[in-house]
Amino acid sequence: MSDLSGKTAFVTGSVQGIGLAIAKALGGAGARVALHGLATREEAAAACAEVTAAGACDVRFFAGDMCDVSAIEGLMRDVRAWGEVDILVNNAGIQHTAPLADMPRDTWEAILAINLSAAFHTMQALMPVMAARGFGRVINIASVHGLVASKDKAPYVAAKFGLVGLSRVAALEYASVGSRDSGGVTVNCIAPGWTETAIIEPQIAARAAAHGGDRAAGIAALLREKQPSQRTSDPSEIGALALWLCAAVAHNITGTTIPVDGGWTTQ
Template sequence: MSTLSGKTALITGSVQGIGLAVAKVLAGAGARIAVHGLADAQQAEAAVSAVRSAGAPDARFFDADVRDVAKIEAMMAEVAEWGGADILVNNAGIQKTASLADADAATWDAILAVNLSAAFHTMRLGLPAMAERGFGRVINIASVHGLVGSINKAPYVASKFGLVGMSKVAALEYASAGTRETGGVTVNCIAPGWTETAIIEAQVQARAEQFGGDTEKGIADLLAEKQPSRRTSAPEEIGELALWLCHRHAHNVTGATIPVDGGWTAQ
């Protein structure tokens, strides 16, 4: 496939998990890939190699710490010099479970900075150039927790609800950019439920402890509680949805939040 031939995609947090899976799927469609993350040289090289092997005609690693606005601005300037991002996937995210009583200011500040403020800055810097070109895709990886609440996750839920709301505003502001022929500029969220990534490992292990350390029983118990399908999603499935949103025929799909949650938010 060469659906995205000539396009450049910046995917934050793409050295592993959902971000890397999205990068590989977009690479397979012909996009150049700006890989991003906080990683050592070996991990960064492995991620770049993986997206090249998946089909990217070119790939480059960016190591900006997205908690730092100046570093985000520098990264976006470097990406612009490299040709500019036609596709921006805000995937970088962190989570820490704690009750409201136990969560501290540092936890709040870190989660909001990575999950919400970083996306604000990449969008404000990236969207104007997309509008000028008449084509652009912003895909923000939110969560079911951008649609429903959950105990012990106040900062995370707040960040994801904020991301969903901010995406709607951006979608409205750029809805008239471009044309059907150029593809327009769209801003959407994908809201995964339980997905096979490192971010859920702590919760899986905590639940497994209730079953004598049995990880499979811990996962099954988590799924039974929230996700009616009782199936996790594979990261590449999120990537395939992101690819569909990048097609020109998705020019009128904007301001949407699409759950991939096995019916979690349908309850």
Template structure:
């Protein structure tokens, strides 16, 4: 259903985890992939080579510190020259856990800059071109913490709630761009719950120790606190959803927040 041949996708934070899974899904659909993230030259080259093997029309690494608007602007200029961006996936993100009284200015500014402001800068720079061409897909990787809150995550929750709100406004402003035949311009959020990425590995290992090293029991125990399914999601499942949102048939799906959270936010 989703053929992305001839389309160019910029995916921030795409050298590992969810971002890489999204890049792989879009590579398999034939897109040109603009890769971004924290990586050495060798690591970036390996990611690009892997995407080419999966079917990407082309894959190239673009570097930028997402805390720095000037670097983002420079990156966008380079990506746009390489191939006008048809698909933007804002996945780059950081998290620090701390109580409100312990959140200093550096923690607040960094998380808001990467998780929220960077998405504003990329959308601001790319979406007008999408409207001119009549097709565009923006998929913002939010979080269950863009729907509900948790203790000790104030900047992260604020950034993800902000990302959801910003996405809804952009969806409304661009809702009538393009047409059914061209595919239109849409903006949606995916809100993952517990997902099998490196960030949860220490928590899973610690919890598994309670069950003699049984990882599955450790995961079920950890997730039982919030995620009713007691199952994690695989990054490839997030990638498949992001790909589906890029289909031409999804032209009327915009302004949504789609949880992938095993019922967490249904409670």
């Protein structure tokens, strides 16, 4: 059910965290994997080595600034020259917390560009080819903040709500493409809650500082506030869900947003 032999996956923001975990999951199922990020040569090589070790038959790293539309266009040309993409995972994202009144305007623009507009550009470039082949999977990594809001995260919440809406529109537009046998073209979001990645480190540090520098206490404080399970998720768990959404049996699962949040958005 999870055999992706012969498929090519492109995962943005995949040199660490959730993106790397998803790339390893897809590679472990036999996919060729195009990695992406703003990384040093050493960081890119290390990520490629991890995905290769997971079982990917071929791995290549592609650099590209997701803030820059012309850079995204070039990135899409380069990736497609390497292999037509069957699976697109839009994971690249940035975060900055500040009250609305204090949020820098350039930060607003950057977060919207990377977390939302970049997904539009990659989907616009790759989904028509998926449709022509009768199979495609788009998995957009949203967030619980694509479903509920929190203070001090105006651009991040706006971008993630927008990503959920964009995904629903694309899901409707491509819903009738392909067949059960071909696998169809689906578009879904995964909405992680607190997950053990670098993006939440500033918030952990702030909470730890309020608890005398105790990092464990800082994490516990974050969980108590939002996540009823009182457990963080590991990036590999997001990878396992992404892999399942790529299976042929998931051909009728489209337009959904699946929370992995320990009950956060159930409250």
